[in-house]
Amino acid sequence: MGNTFGFRGGLRADVADLMQDAGEHLRSSGVFVKRAVASQYQSNRTGNDEIDESSAEELRDAASYVQHNAMLIQVPVVGTARTFWRLSDEATRMIRKLALILRNHHSVCKCLAAPLQASNVWVGSAGNAKLRGARFTDKGFSVERVREDYRNLSRVLQQLISISGGDTSKLPPDYIDFLSLLTEDNLTNKDEFLVVNHAALLPLKNRCGHSTEAFLMLYDRIVKYLGKRNRAKMNRILSCLPYQDDWLDTATANAKINQWIVNVQNTKEYRKTTLDLLRLNRNVRSHLHEYGHDDDVEEILYCEWPMLLVVMEKMLHREGELQDTDIENKFG
Incomplete structure (x- = not known):
């Protein structure tokens, strides 16, 4: 394709x-x-x-x-x-x-x-x-x-x-x-x-966090699994992710997401790299209750970067890695 x-x-x-x-x-x-x-x-x-x-x-x-x-x-x-x-x-x-x-x-x-x-x-x-x-x-x-x-x-x-x-x-x-x-x-x-x-x-408005579970699973497959076992695949996937040029501007312009940017602690600041785009999304999704916005954060992330999860998934599919994930069980 x-x-x-x-x-x-x-x-x-x-x-x-x-x-x-x-x-x-x-x-x-x-x-x-x-x-x-x-x-x-x-x-x-x-x-x-x-x-x-x-x-x-x-x-x-x-x-x-x-x-x-x-x-x-x-x-x-x-x-x-x-x-x-x-x-x-x-x-x-x-x-x-x-x-x-x-x-x-x-x-x-x-x-x-x-x-x-x-x-x-x-x-x-x-x-x-x-x-x-x-x-x-x-x-x-x-x-x-x-x-x-x-x-x-x-x-x-x-x-x-x-x-x-x-x-x-x-x-x-x-x-x-x-x-x-x-x-x-x-x-x-x-x-x-x-x-x-x-x-x-993937459903968005529910208490089960299906889109967050899917994102964290695909993130782990790309960054942690392929990052250790096949960095060439990981780099090909990262090079095809969207929003490479403007994702940080988008994040800082959103008053809700920007809270995770300005209050970053015990870790390095975010740079305009696709890996940091994934890192920000992982950090936000891993701490949905951090600023009391757990009811809408998933929808915010989707509205700001609607193609991110799709391209992660499609690239894993292209690389022959998607079926080794548990994606089919993330739809509720």
């Missing part, structure tokens, strides 16, 4: 076209429904009830769900006067589940028999996505069919963002990177691990 993070062709499709296409497929009820009739597709389940045609659980069609649970939300960047648009935790949970459904079927050499539509996506009361009216088949299975499944997922996700009232021109850069990954022409089966564990899908 190329080391690019921008939109690829088609990602900024005209919203009107997306809505028209969605209108042909989406159910219009917008209410909770139950089904008690078994489906012809029931035999295609993978064991996790991902294909749901007969369930006592209340499911809501995705269009109605995202209209009541915005996928794209605007949050204040605490410590500044700015705001930032990010994905809601409800959105990231739903998106990751859809990616997992595809990956799980691909792992047993099955692809969707027909292109995924927004009308196939249903959401349970806990926010977990399931598919209805979709069928997986092993006929004609190929890497190109796998890629097509992910391209269609990208299209559906953009439709749902538009339906939820989100402006696709305001998508955060890490989510743009995720959508770009879904449409990669040379996506491989190894890349599916990165798709379902993409850092853009």
Whole structure:
């Protein structure tokens, strides 16, 4: 995969076209429904009830769900006067589940028999996505069919963002990177691990600190593990990290983060190096209670450097190191 993070062709499709296409497929009820009739597709389940045609659980069609649970939300960047648009935790949970459904079927050499539509996506009361009216088949299975499944997922996700009232021109850069990954022409089966564990899908607003756990784990892999065992890999990763020229200016301009800069004790001052960018993020995340801002510090770090964790993860993936981490267990 190329080391690019921008939109690829088609990602900024005209919203009107997306809505028209969605209108042909989406159910219009917008209410909770139950089904008690078994489906012809029931035999295609993978064991996790991902294909749901007969369930006592209340499911809501995705269009109605995202209209009541915005996928794209605007949050204040605490410590500044700015705001930032990010994905809601409800959105990231739903998106990751859809990616997992595809990956799980691909792992047993099955692809969707027909292109995924927004009308196939249903959401349970806990926010977990399931598919209805979709069928997986092993006929004609190929890497190109796998890629097509992910391209269609990208299209559906953009439709749902538009339906939820989100402006696709305001998508955060890490989510743009995720959508770009879904449409990669040379996506491989190894890349599916990165798709379902993409850092853009980590939840932010919770008490469990999933993004902090993920960052500290990847930091240890890059700086401590590779720093001792393979410094060439570590240096390649560090050389590709973003924000190399301005991260310290950004940190000092944020009143909250600057507290860790000016009050640095028993350690050397921060310099404009990528290693110190990681060191600052590690120190802040390791002492979330230091200045009583533990409720918002994770979100502040994300809003100021939204691509940092993503590029750390992608570079570890490129170097063949990501699957040796525990990243898949950091999503809650």
